[in-house]
Amino acid sequence: MSVISSFNTVRRIVHGAGCIEKIGEEIRRCCGSRILVITDPGIKAAGVLDMLARVLEKTGVPASYFSDVEPDPKIEVVERSLEAARAFQPDIIIGLGGGSSLDIAKVTSVLLTNDGPIEKYFGMELVPNPGLPLILIPTTAGTGSEVTSICVLSDTRNHVKKGIVSEHMYARVVLLDPELTAGLPPRITAMTGMDALVHAMESFTGVRATPFTDCLNQEAIRLIASNLRIAFANGANLQARENMLYASCIAGMAFSNTQNGLVHALALAIGGKYHLPHGLLTAFICPWVMEFNMLATPGKFIAIARSFGERTDGLPVMEAARLSVKAVKSLLDDLSISYTLKSYDIHRESFPEIAKATLSAVRLISNNPRTVTEKDVVALLEANYE
Ligand SMILES: [Fe+2]
Structure with a gap:
């Protein structure tokens, strides 16, 4: 409808x-x-x-x-x-x-x-x-x-x-x-570039996605998949820098109309308490939420896997969708960004508080493709602790 x-x-x-x-x-x-x-x-x-x-x-x-x-x-x-x-x-x-x-x-x-x-x-x-x-x-x-x-x-x-x-x-x-x-250091390039990727992915897979935002987000994901490693490895590569600037702008045009999703809700909740950079938070939370959300919209995750150059033809649907997580984890490995919670000195005792704050970000949670409860958030944090 x-x-x-x-x-x-x-x-x-x-x-x-x-x-x-x-x-x-x-x-x-x-x-x-x-x-x-x-x-x-x-x-x-x-x-x-x-x-x-x-x-x-x-x-x-x-x-x-x-x-x-x-x-x-x-x-x-x-x-x-x-x-x-x-x-x-x-x-x-x-x-x-x-x-x-x-x-x-x-x-x-x-x-x-x-x-x-x-x-x-x-x-x-x-x-x-x-x-x-x-x-x-x-x-x-x-x-x-x-x-x-x-x-x-x-x-x-x-x-x-x-x-x-x-x-x-x-x-x-x-x-x-x-x-x-051009002068941005590699670590900032990696974190900000991952934030742009998460914008595109949350807007693309979210319930408020439209044909207008889908075409923008797919192009943003494609540009980031083929340029972020290059911009990280050699900041003076102006073509990679230009493509990353287009990608973050294009993703911004899309998510301004849909809002983001669970990754950003979690990033705001953890960031409010632990004051880690926004781009770092969205980067390391991204693969956990992809795994969680995939059941709700597997076709979108297959499209993401393809944008990263993964071969999905002939594979069962969920196997093909899971390749999107593999691709993002491989990107994070190349950018030296750990995606276990323990690496960031976040304490288990704060999980219920983080879960509560996450669910209170209604603007974001309401666009998430999969229904989320506080129990789900605690389970996600536990599952990705180490
Ligand atoms: Fe963001």
């Missing part, structure tokens, strides 16, 4: 090596006359912010910089970015960085045109007014945040992560320049 659904995404993507040089044209298209750039200290230290600042200087448009976004940003960071914005009075926001910086750029843009407190916007589509025009420039190939309408923030008082989902947070323009990702 078909359900009534919709597909939304950003209206413009400019891409290709060196495309950051074109930002002046994009600012003019958005009628920008005062720019606030939002980024993080790592991007500043790596010299990537200087690259953007040089191009912005040539445009002659006044710009101010807020570079205090931290990884796993807390709600308090938004208060500081808003302060910086109110002091400078921009009419356009540029986000430069990984998912955290882009998320803070998105939420800052809408909180400048919607009265606080921020708490009233946590949830789905609760932001009434459009924000300032946004230009988003990713410097990692992972989160796909440049094309999603979600911002995830840490609530440190309650040790949980909370999301704002709003169509007003879609960027006006996205710039995909692989040269900005």
Whole structure:
């Protein structure tokens, strides 16, 4: 039975090596006359912010910089970015960085045109007014945040992560320049690339998948299967970097419309307590959940196995589907990412608490192809402990 659904995404993507040089044209298209750039200290230290600042200087448009976004940003960071914005009075926001910086750029843009407190916007589509025009420039190939309408923030008082989902947070323009990702170290390349793969797989196998998201996700999985090892082994390979940037963006376009699933629900639950990087969490949880979910939609898992080059012809259905897990485990081995829970110093006593938090992520669990209970989650954690 078909359900009534919709597909939304950003209206413009400019891409290709060196495309950051074109930002002046994009600012003019958005009628920008005062720019606030939002980024993080790592991007500043790596010299990537200087690259953007040089191009912005040539445009002659006044710009101010807020570079205090931290990884796993807390709600308090938004208060500081808003302060910086109110002091400078921009009419356009540029986000430069990984998912955290882009998320803070998105939420800052809408909180400048919607009265606080921020708490009233946590949830789905609760932001009434459009924000300032946004230009988003990713410097990692992972989160796909440049094309999603979600911002995830840490609530440190309650040790949980909370999301704002709003169509007003879609960027006006996205710039995909692989040269900005060339300096990423191999470990970050591996973790962020795996996060992109999990986005594509959770969106592809989830109950809210549509023909629009299926075609995007299959292409994203194919690109990651054939480029992540290369980008990890040789970060200077610009073609592999470009393909990974396309893959994470394409997967982001899809999952923004479906949401993710059990891998992300578990990653948020474990991450809320143990503070491991998001990409690492989704990477090591991925094969466990694939095994669990496979019964619900084996055909999708066979398609994933094929995207990884596995030969599935003539095999019984479940045997063919299981090749997808074999392929992902082999990728994780090559990227030196362990998928046993014990490797990450997570204690068995916290399993019930993790299970409870996992089930509370309704936005994610409701897209999972297989029904999940707290007992299932504890069993998954036990089965993959060592
Ligand atoms: Fe993710």
